[in-house]
Structures are given as structure tokens and as C-alpha cells.
Amino acid sequence: MRRHISHRRTAVGLVMLAATLVAACGGPGSDSAQSTDAATALTEKPTCGKEPVTLSAYFETGFPITKALADEFTRQFPNVTWDIREDQFAVITQNAPRVLADDPPDLMRLPQVSELVKDNLLKNLDGYAGVFGWDKWPASQLEQLRMKPGGGPRGDGSLFAMGLNFSVTGVFYNKTLAEQIGMTAPPATLAEFDALLVKAKQANITPIAQFNGGATGGFAFPLQNLMAAYGEPGPINDWIFQKPDATIDTASNQKAAQHLQDWIKAGYFDQDANAMDYAKMMGKFTAGDGLFMFNGDWESGNLDKQMPGKVGFFPFPSEKGGTVAAMSAPLTFGIAAGAKHADCAAFFLDWVATNADARTIGVEVGGSHPMGPADAPMPEVEQGTVTAETLAAGAKISQDNGAMDFIANATGAIYAKSWTPQLQKLFAGEQTPDGLLKAVQSDYESQVGS
Amino acid sequence: MATLVADRAEARPRVAKPTRRGRRRGQSWVAWLFAAPAIAAYTLFVLVPMVRTVQYSFYEWDGIGPSPWVGFDNYVRVFTDPELSGTIVNAFQLIVFFSGIPVLLGLAIAATIRRIATSRLAVVARTVLFVPQVIPLVAAGIAWSWLLSSDGLVNQLLSAIGLGGVTRAWLGDFATALPAVGVIGAWVLLGLCTLLLLSGMSKIDPALYEAARLDGAGSMREFFSITVPGLRQEIGVCVTVTVIAALASFDIIYIATQGGPGNTTMVPGLEIYYQAFVERQVGVASALAVVLVVLVLVCVLPIQRLTRESS
Numbered sequence: 033m034r035r036h037i038s039h040r041r042t043a044v045g046l047v048m049l050a051a052t053l054v055a056a057c058g059g060p061g062s063d064s065a066q067s068t069d070a071a072t073a074l075t076e077k078p079t080c081g082k083e084p085v086t087l088s089a090y091f092e093t094g095f096p097i098t099k100a101l102a103d104e105f106t107r108q109f110p111n112v113t114w115d116i117r118e119d120q121f122a123v124i125t126q127n128a129p130r131v132l133a134d135d136p137p138d139l140m141r142l143p144q145v146s147e148l149v150k151d152n153l154l155k156n157l158d159g160y161a162g163v164f165g166w167d168k169w170p171a172s173q174l175e176q177l178r179m180k181p182g183g184g185p186r187g188d189g190s191l192f193a194m195g196l197n198f199s200v201t202g203v204f205y206n207k208t209l210a211e212q213i214g215m216t217a218p219p220a221t222l223a224e225f226d227a228l229l230v231k232a233k234q235a236n237i238t239p240i241a242q243f244n245g246g247a248t249g250g251f252a253f254p255l256q257n258l259m260a261a262y263g264e265p266g267p268i269n270d271w272i273f274q275k276p277d278a279t280i281d282t283a284s285n286q287k288a289a290q291h292l293q294d295w296i297k298a299g300y301f302d303q304d305a306n307a308m309d310y311a312k313m314m315g316k317f318t319a320g321d322g323l324f325m326f327n328g329d330w331e332s333g334n335l336d337k338q339m340p341g342k343v344g345f346f347p348f349p350s351e352k353g354g355t356v357a358a359m360s361a362p363l364t365f366g367i368a369a370g371a372k373h374a375d376c377a378a379f380f381l382d383w384v385a386t387n388a389d390a391r392t393i394g395v396e397v398g399g400s401h402p403m404g405p406a407d408a409p410m411p412e413v414e415q416g417t418v419t420a421e422t423l424a425a426g427a428k429i430s431q432d433n434g435a436m437d438f439i440a441n442a443t444g445a446i447y448a449k450s451w452t453p454q455l456q457k458l459f460a461g462e463q464t465p466d467g468l469l470k471a472v473q474s475d476y477e478s479q480v481g482s
Numbered sequence: 483m484a485t486l487v488a489d490r491a492e493a494r495p496r497v498a499k500p501t502r503r504g505r506r507r508g509q510s511w512v513a514w515l516f517a518a519p520a521i522a523a524y525t526l527f528v529l530v531p532m533v534r535t536v537q538y539s540f541y542e543w544d545g546i547g548p549s550p551w552v553g554f555d556n557y558v559r560v561f562t563d564p565e566l567s568g569t570i571v572n573a574f575q576l577i578v579f580f581s582g583i584p585v586l587l588g589l590a591i592a593a594t595i596r597r598i599a600t601s602r603l604a605v606v607a608r609t610v611l612f613v614p615q616v617i618p619l620v621a622a623g624i625a626w627s628w629l630l631s632s633d634g635l636v637n638q639l640l641s642a643i644g645l646g647g648v649t650r651a652w653l654g655d656f657a658t659a660l661p662a663v664g665v666i667g668a669w670v671l672l673g674l675c676t677l678l679l680l681s682g683m684s685k686i687d688p689a690l691y692e693a694a695r696l697d698g699a700g701s702m703r704e705f706f707s708i709t710v711p712g713l714r715q716e717i718g719v720c721v722t723v724t725v726i727a728a729l730a731s732f733d734i735i736y737i738a739t740q741g742g743p744g745n746t747t748m749v750p751g752l753e754i755y756y757q758a759f760v761e762r763q764v765g766v767a768s769a770l771a772v773v774l775v776v777l778v779l780v781c782v783l784p785i786q787r788l789t790r791e792s793s
Contacts, residue, residue: 059541059543059548059549059550059551060534060537060538060541060543060549060764061543061544061545061546061547061548061549125760126759126760129544129545129546129762130545130546133546147544147762150547151544151546151547153546245653245654245739245742245743246739246740246742247740247741247742302632303632303650303651304631304632304650304651304654305654306651306654306655306742306743307627307630307631307632307651307652307653307654307655307743308651308654444760444761444762445756445760445761445762448756448760449565449756449760449761452742453742453743453744453745454744456742456743456744457656457743457744459743460655460656460743460744462656462744463744479761
């Protein structure tokens with residue numbers, strides 16, 4: 033008897049517990065759907081003041097530029113000290129909304145900003161942009177970080193984040209192997225690039241070292257470069273920015289995906305690309321195994337150190353030559369909506385782009401082009417280094433107005449859940465170029481719609 | 483055991499005097515007081531999250547913003563979206579590797595070790611087989627992803643014995659990724675099963691084996707007529723533990739393939755994580771979690787019942 037009663041009691045207790053919880057809480061989360069965050073116009077430039085300030089910061093592990101900038105800032109402004117927390121980018125991506133909501137940092141490395149803006153977690157920087165004159169910089173630098181308050185397509189509207197510098201992507205090449213196959217200058221057209229691939233294959237050199245394993249399909253790099261080779265960057269950006277009715281399934285992108293499949297079929301990639309992660313690709317390339325690698329200038333400092341004088345870089349050529357386009361994105365940092373020292377953080381962001389020492393750190397430690405006005409002084413870089421070549425490529429892309437965001441940034445989930453599995457299928461021969469674009473477009477529509 | 487205790491509890495009040503009953507009530511109050519910290523912790527860290535998960539599964543929520551009530555929509559998605567339901571199919575395929583291989587192979591190995599129980603080799607074999615259980619799963623996942631890579635040890639061995647034609651990136655190939663992950667799981671769980679079964683064998687009365695041998699039974703006959711029936715309970719435990727490990731697998735796959743290539747190794751545990759932290763679909767993630775719990779119970783309870791009846 034007793035046992036039966038106690039069983040029943042437990043059951044009743046559980047049901048009551050469940051009922052109270054459900055009744056007490058209703059739906060989880062906040063109710064405010066409307067943005068209240070409009071930037072107030074400022075009349076004078078904010079500073080860090082004279083009183084001691086501790087800026088709380090959330091940085092990405094493995095990027096020494098942030099620490100170097102923070103140290104230099106404290107050297108110049110001794111009243112500012114730092115409380116820095118670091119994590120891998122994947123961890124930051126997953127935690128960003130919760131951290132910004134629960135423990136808002138003054139300065140934080142950010143993933144794609146759409147969803148954070150939708151939840152009103154980021155400070156609107158329009159006021160700072162006006163008073164510091166950020167809105168007079170080349171518009172393409174900050175375009176990716178603009179959005180209508182409360183959500184909507186990216187690309188214009190209020191500024192919700194800033195860059196510490198902006199990176200460019202393109203093709204790294206091994207100069208020793210290039211010499212072996214008689215490559216004397218970077219290819220000027222897609223056909224020239226293809227010819228080099230053929231020569232490398234004939235010489236028993238892996239033509240392209242590219243990762244495509246795990247949850248990040250690295251074939252998105254060559255695919256987007258091919259898209260820009262066959263088409264204009266504008267429509268690709270519209271798609272990434274979630275402009276209404278944008279589609280990735282266009283005629284020129286079809287050609288690009290087809291071209292990528294031709295490369296796969298010709299055996300230009302490693303046989304185990306689908307099991308290769310980013311670190312393994314870098315290992316292969318630095319070990320001299322692979323002529324080309326599609327990657328970004330965040331590696332140029334590293335490559336200058338590991339293979340000094342042995343590596344070159346060029347922006348991927350377009351189909352007929354001439355203007356180039358490439359993925360180029362700011363190293364994005366934002367200020368939490370609830371940040372305690374927002375003014376000081378904004379002053380830091382402006383300092384990074386305008387102070388000569390900070391710009392030098394941005395180039396020498398970060399390996400990428402600093403933010404700021406087009407005529408701002410550029411730090412000296414040793415000629416013949418990869419860093420010099422990536423900086424030149426960045427300038428060329430800027431001049432050709434060819435900056436694109438990365439197709440993997442269109443939504444928070446599009447990379448891991450659509451591009452990666454689809455590109456892995458394409459490599460394994462389980463997906464057609466046409467099917468790939470249609471599948472990604474359909475995922476995109478369901479993600480943007482929700 | 484349970485029934486014995488219950489009977490005694492039922493019988494005692496009949497002989498007890500009213501005064502003692504009063505004291506008993508006081509004692510039980512004190513007993514609850516002692517249990518209170520544990521109950522509070524259990525409620526806070528187990529019951530509340532469980533109830534919350536069920537609650538979240540009825541909302542569409544990104545983890546921060548507003549959350550409209552969607553009823554059973556998330557559950558409908560779990561069963562109709564091939565990407566989500568496919569993960570459940572993958573989990574069931576993993577049962578073959580996580581449960582089938584360790585239990586069957588474990589039985590054979592345990593029987594062999596028992597025969598050589600006195601020799602030093604048995605001690606060595608036991609230790610070697612149990613080592614994978616001690617190694618953190620993350621380390622095992624990393625080590626195996628090296629072994630199984632295109633220039634890893636597995637392929638080197640295959641090439642060395644003239645099987646260069648079948649070498650491939652085992653974890654990157656659509657056809658072999660899931661079995662390859664299964665092999666890692668089997669390797670991890672084999673030691674546990676072997677040890678459990680071995681300890682079970684030591685409980686079997688040696689007289690039974692002697693009697694069987696006198697009746698002229700061979701070693702195979704001994705195995706199937708004495709060892710296996712005598713181990714029913716241990717086999718039950720092994721199957722239960724390994725089936726749960728297969729259905730709720732996460733770490734090995736997260737390290738080895740992250741669900742790729744092309745979702746071929748995506749399992750519910752990993753999909754829940756992606757849904758909640760990458761896609762920010764807390765509702766769908768919770769619904770899939772609830773379905774996973776129910777699935778584990780549906781698979782494990784019959785196994786429990788079977789082994790209990792036989793005991």
C-alpha cells in the first residue's frame with residue numbers, strides 16, 4: 033500500500049511542479065519586439081576621461097592583434113585598464129547573445145550581427161560615427177555592419193559594429209612550386225588560372241590545398257571567388273545582406289558551381305578534402321604540399337614567419353581579367369547595448385583606426401588593412417612579404433569596389449547547416465551544382481523567413 | 483528486494499503502538515530535513531531543466547527575444563524534416579556498432595580470458611581492453627581521426643598488406659563515415675562490456691561446468707548452455723548502457739566528424755546542439771531532446787523488463 037501511495041504522490045508532485053513552472057513562466061524570453069535603441073546625436077567626441085576605467089572585453093583566442101592594441105592603448109592612456117576574456121570564435125558565436133544579454137562587455141568580438149541587432153543587444157553607433165566622422169570613410173568598409181534598428185536587411189541603416197581592420201581573401205601560392213611549373217606572374221584571367229592547375233596536376237603537385245571537412249566547408253572560398261569571377265559582387269552581397277527576393281541561384285553562380293565541380297572532377301583537390309579541417313590544410317600548405325590555397329590575409333603574418341619569402345598572394349582573377357572582387361570583411365567588434373563604458377570603448381575603436389601606432393599594429397600584428405579614411409597614412413611594410421602583397425590586394429579590391437561579405441555569413445546557420453553539407457556532397461559526387469544552389473536557397477528562405 | 487521492504491513496512495504499523503507512530507512521524511520529518519539539500523539540488527539541476535525543456539519545446543524561441551506559442555509544431559518538424567528525422571535513423575544504425583559489436587565480441591573475449599584466468603596474459607588482456615574506458619572520449623576521438631585519415635595508420639597497414647585499393651579518408655567518405663564512427667564507439671565500449679561480463683562469469687558456479695563436462699559437453703555447448711544464460715543480467719546491463727551510449731552519442735562524433743560529411747554522421751545529440759546554439763531554434767532543439775529521451779526509454783525499458791523476468 034505505502035509504496036503505491038508514495039508513487040502516486042511523486043507523480044502528483046511532478047505534475048504540480050510542471051504545472052506551476054509552466055503557469056508561472058509563460059513563454060521564455062523577453063517580450064519586447066520593438067527596438068528602443070535609437071542613437072542620440074553627440075556634440076563632442078567622447079573620451080576615456082581621467083578617472084581610472086576598467087574596460088571589460090571579450091576577445092577571440094589566437095588573434096594577438098587585440099591584446100597588442102589593448103596594451104598600446106593602456107600605454108597611451110594609463111587610466112584605462114582591461115578585463116579581458118578570450119574564447120575560440122566558435123564559442124563566441126554560440127555564446128554571443130547570452131553574453132551580451134547577461135554580462136554585457138564594453139567591447140566584444142562579434143559574429144554576424146543580424147540576429148544580435150534583432151534582439152536589441154548591440155549599441156547603435158550612429159552617434160559616435162557622426163561625431164568621430166566614421167561616416168566619411170569609404171562606405172564599403174562599414175556597409176556590412178549597417179542594419180535597420182530592430183532587424184531587417186543588412187547593408188544600410190544604422191551602424192551596429194566597427195572593425196579593428198579589414199581582411200581580404202584570395203589565393204596564396206607556394207613560390208617554389210610555382211617556379212617548378214613555370215608560373216612567373218599571378219594569373220590575370222580565370223583561363224590562365226585553370227592552365228596553371230593543369231600544369232600542377234601534370235607535375236604531380238596538389239594544385240589546390242583546401243579544407244572541406246568538419247562543420248566548416250572550406251570550398252565556400254573557391255566557390256565564392258568563382259561566383260565573383262563570373263558575375264558581379266552586388267547581387268551576391270544583396271543575398272548575404274538578406275535583401276528582399278535575393279537569390280543565390282543565378283545564371284552566373286550556376287556557372288561558378290559548375291566550374292568548381294569541374295575542378296573536383298579533374299582531381300585538383302586533395303582526395304581527403306572532406307576529412308580535412310582548417311588546421312590540417314594550413315599544415316599541408318606550410319609543409320610545401322599544395323600550390324594554391326584559398327584563404328585570407330589573417331594568415332599572412334603567420335606565413336611570413338613560417339615560410340619567409342616563399343609565399344605569394346593574388347586576388348582571384350575574373351573570367352575575362354580586369355576588375356577583381358573578393359570577400360573582404362572587417363574584423364568585427366561591437367559595444368553591448370548595456371555596456372558600462374560605451375564612450376571609452378567607442379573612443380578606443382576610433383583610436384584603432386586613426387592613431388599611427390595602432391594602425392602599425394593593425395598591419396604588423398594583424399596582417400590586414402587598417403580601417404579609416406582612404407587617405408590615412410599607411411605603415412611601412414617590407415617589400416616581398418606576403419603581408420605587402422595582401423595589403424596591395426586589399427587596396428586593389430577597394431579601388432575596384434569589389435568587396436563582398438562571405439556567403440557563409442548570410443544567416444547564423446547557413447554555413448554549418450547548408451553550405452558545408454552541400455559542398456561536401458558536391459565533392460563526393462552526391463550533389464549537382466544546380467542542386468547545391470537550389471538546396472542552399474531553400475534553406476536560406478526558411479531561415480530568413482523564420 | 484523492493485517487495486521485501488514494502489512488505490515489512492506494511493506489516494509494522496499493525497503491531498506498533500500509537501505513541502511510536504507519533505515518534506515515527508517526527509523521525510520522518512527529520513529524515514526529510516536531511517534529504518532536503520539533495521532534493522533541492524536534484525530539483526534545481528535535474529527536474530527544473532527537464533520541465534523547462536518540455537516547456538520550451540512548445541515555443542518558437544531564439545534564446546533571447548520573444549517566444550510565440552506554437553503548440554506541437556516543433557514535434558511535427560522533428561518527424562517531417564528529413565534532416566532531423568534522419569539523425570534518429572543514424573542513431574539506430576549506431577546501435578549495431580555501439581551495442582552489437584561490444585556485447586558479442588565482449589562475450590567471446592570474456593570467455594577466452596576466463597579460460598586462461600590464471601595466466602599473466604589474462605591480467606594484461608583485461609587491462610589493455612579496459613584502457614579505452616579510461617581515456618577521455620575527446621582524446622579517443624582525436625586519436626582515431628588521425629588513425630583513420632587518408633595517410634593514417636589504418637591506411638598504411640592496408641597498403642602494406644596489398645589492400646592499397648580500398649584505402650580512403652574513412653571519416654570523410656559518405657559510405658564509410660558512419661561505420662568508422664561506429665568502430666570508434668565499439669572500441670571505447672568493448673572494454674566496459676568485457677569487464678562486466680567477466681565479473682559476471684566469476685559468479686557462475688564452477689560445479690555447473692564440471693557437470694556439463696562430465697555429461698560430455700564441448701566448450702561451445704558449455705558457452706551457450708551455461709555461460710550465456712548465467713550472464714543474462716550482465717548482458718542486460720551491457721546492452722542498456724551501450725544502447726543509451728549509441729542513441730545519446732555526442733562527443734565522439736563531435737570530435738571525429740562534426741556530423742559530416744554532408745550530415746551522414748549527424749545524430750540527435752549533435753543536432754540538438756546545432757539547433758540550440760547555431761540555428762538558435764531552442765524550441766526545435768528542446769522538442770528533439772524530448773523525443774530522444776522518449777526514444778531511449780522506449781528502447782531501454784523492454785531490455786530491463788526482459789532481464790528482470792529472467793532473474
